[in-house]
Amino acid sequence: MSRSLDVLVVGAGPTGLALALQAAAHGARVRVVDGRARAARPSRALIVHARSLEVLRPLGVTADLLAEADTAPSVELHLGRSAVPVRLGDLAVPDTAFPHLTFLPQQHVERVLAAALADRGVQVEWSTQLVAADDGPEDVAAVVRRNGGEEVVHCAALAGCDGVGSTVRAVAGIGWPGARARVEVVLADVDLAGELTAGAAHVGAGRRGLLMAFALGEGAPWRLVATRTAPDRLPAGVGGPALPADELQELLDVAGLPARVTDVAWSSRIALQHRLATAYRAGRLFLAGDAAHAWSPAGGQGMNTGVQDATALGWRLAAAAASSAPEELLASYAAERRPVATSTLLLTRLLFWGESATDPVAATLRGTLAPLAAPLLPWVLARRRLVARGFRVLAQLDTGYPGGPLAREGSTPRAGRPHPGDRVPDAPVTCQGREVRLHELLARPGVHVLLDRDAPDPSVTGRFLHVHRLTSSPGRGVVAVRPDGHAGFVSGAVDAELGWWLAAAGAAGR
Numbered sequence: 005m006s007r008s009l010d011v012l013v014v015g016a017g018p019t020g021l022a023l024a025l026q027a028a029a030h031g032a033r034v035r036v037v038d039g040r041a042r043a044a045r046p047s048r049a050l051i052v053h054a055r056s057l058e059v060l061r062p063l064g065v066t067a068d069l070l071a072e073a074d075t076a077p078s079v080e081l082h083l084g085r086s087a088v089p090v091r092l093g094d095l096a097v098p099d100t101a102f103p104h105l106t107f108l109p110q111q112h113v114e115r116v117l118a119a120a121l122a123d124r125g126v127q128v129e130w131s132t133q134l135v136a137a138d139d140g141p142e143d144v145a146a147v148v149r150r151n152g153g154e155e156v157v158h159c160a161a162l163a164g165c166d167g168v169g170s171t172v173r174a175v176a177g178i179g180w181p182g183a184r185a186r187v188e189v190v191l192a193d194v195d196l197a198g199e200l201t202a203g204a205a206h207v208g209a210g211r212r213g214l215l216m217a218f219a220l221g222e223g224a225p226w227r228l229v230a231t232r233t234a235p236d237r238l239p240a241g242v243g244g245p246a247l248p249a250d251e252l253q254e255l256l257d258v259a260g261l262p263a264r265v266t267d268v269a270w271s272s273r274i275a276l277q278h279r280l281a282t283a284y285r286a287g288r289l290f291l292a293g294d295a296a297h298a299w300s301p302a303g304g305q306g307m308n309t310g311v312q313d314a315t316a317l318g319w320r321l322a323a324a325a326a327s328s329a330p331e332e333l334l335a336s337y338a339a340e341r342r343p344v345a346t347s348t349l350l351l352t353r354l355l356f357w358g359e360s361a362t363d364p365v366a367a368t369l370r371g372t373l374a375p376l377a378a379p380l381l382p383w384v385l386a387r388r389r390l391v392a393r394g395f396r397v398l399a400q401l402d403t404g405y406p407g408g409p410l411a412r413e414g415s416t417p418r419a420g421r422p423h424p425g426d427r428v429p430d431a432p433v434t435c436q437g438r439e440v441r442l443h444e445l446l447a448r449p450g451v452h453v454l455l456d457r458d459a460p461d462p463s464v465t466g467r468f469l470h471v472h473r474l475t476s477s478p479g480r481g482v483v484a485v486r487p488d489g490h491a492g493f494v495s496g497a498v499d500a501e502l503g504w505w506l507a508a509a510g511a512a513g514r
């Protein structure tokens with residue numbers, strides 16, 4: 005049987021689009037199906053973190069993403085009678101090109117990724133639902149339904165990027181332990197009258213929960229995001245019914261925001277859950293994004309983690325499709341990414357407790373102690389190193405895979421950073437007499453081999469291989485940087501092990 009497809013991506017949310025784009029950029033034959041009738045849907049995520057921008061940069065979409073983003077957002081924290089301004093535009097993080105919080109609605113992220121994918125000849129197939137899949141001896145036979153008809157699609161890998169209600173997860177028989185949260189999120193696009201500074205985001209903290217008002221509404225000027233105790237049991241994952249204006253007004257009042265709702269363009273309630281898939285893979289079926297993990301929106305981790313799952317998996321699936329021994333590469337995906345989700349689940353649970361819990365401790369922290377501490381906040385925010393540390397955690401800049409199955413060290417140790425598995429920092433370097441930032445060199449799909457000044461040339465070429473000699477880096481060592489910007493192989497000498505990475509890049513000797 006002839007198989008013409010390497011990867012069938014199920015789901016055209018941010019995870020599926022990023023995965024398809026990265027796999028296609030690394031030479032894979034890709035299709036993307038989504039059961040929705042069309043691309044447009046109200047944004048959920050509004051925050052894109054620095055690491056997501058970094059991993060997307062080699063795919064050529066960062067400029068388009070940033071073209072509509074707010075990269076110097078200001079936030080007003082309303083704590084009791086105080087309104088404390090917080091500037092999030094320059095966070096003193098020198099090793100990234102994106103040292104700022106980025107406000108960018110999910111809809112725009114999806115639009116840019118889908119356009120880049122279309123430029124590579126892959127159009128999302130809307131109104132096309134995956135209904136079944138069989139991981140057979142040769143390949144996966146996936147059944148998709150469109151306009152009442154069914155098609156069997158044969159592919160080397162099925163990527164389940166189909167959100168919290170994932171069909172791929174169910175077909176794969178992967179467990180989904182966890183629990184629903186008692187608190188739900190309310191979203192609304194509204195017109196507001198009152199005293200909110202235009203352009204800034206506003207955060208109000210009350211005893212009953214948190215409310216945020218962003219100047220990023222899609223049907224009206226303001227987007228409200230609030231937490232509240234769920235009055236009933238909504239189905240998980242889908243948007244619930246609209247809210248009357250008086251319930252939205254109550255949320256504003258309880259959070260202490262000085263504004264009046266004058267019009268409601270759209271609103272929805274979303275049930276939340278905290279869950280982690282028991283595995284990220286069953287044979288040729290893979291999970292990424294919300295299909296693999298679900299948590300609260302606290303800290304803006306969902307879409308960002310999904311994009312980073314996607315850019316950990318896309319190049320692997322592409323390289324595996326061209327490889328005769330792909331198992332090691334494929335097995336390493338879950339080994340790297342599932343532990344990241346485990347710690348993100350903990351982090352978001354803690355943050356969400358602080359944001360939304362109504363137990364006496366959390367309610368007192370938010371409703372009583374935070375207003376009392378408000379005068380100290382400018383002092384705390386002036387501690388730039390402290391703020392930068394918090395930013396690095398949320399932006400996932402220190403997430404790495406040291407000790408992971410692809411973190412390899414050569415026979416001779418190489419002094420200094422990065423270590424195997426580390427995120428490669430955006431350091432200033434000199435390459436061929438030119439002073440550049442390292443991520444500028446890495447901003448193309450493929451494996452990047454960084455040679456120290458006196459390292460011998462490995463004399464190889466490849467479609468997805470780029471060799472850079474860093475004259476600013478003394479020694480005879482080498483670092484092989486993976487397509488997702490992590491150090492793979494690190495060695496004080498160019499030795500045989502480098503060959504594994506060159507093979508992954510499809511390299512041949514010269």
Ligand SMILES: Cc1cc2nc3c(=O)[nH]c(=O)nc-3n(C[C@H](O)[C@H](O)[C@H](O)COP(=O)(O)OP(=O)(O)OC[C@H]3O[C@@H](n4cnc5c(N)ncnc54)[C@H](O)[C@@H]3O)c2cc1C
Nearest residue numbers: 015017018019039049050051134167293294304306307308
């Ligand atoms: C209020 C709120 C605010 C948030 N804010 C942030 C934030 O600021 N930053 C952040 O990083 N994250 C945020 N998130 C989380 C973020 O929205 C999600 O993590 C993100 O949408 C997950 O993307 P995904 O592509 O994995 O899944 P989804 O966006 O759920 O996409 C899954 C896609 O799969 C399709 N699909 C499902 N089943 C099938 C099938 N059988 N066949 C074909 N297609 C199928 C669906 O139609 C859908 O298009 C927020 C979430 C909420 C609720």
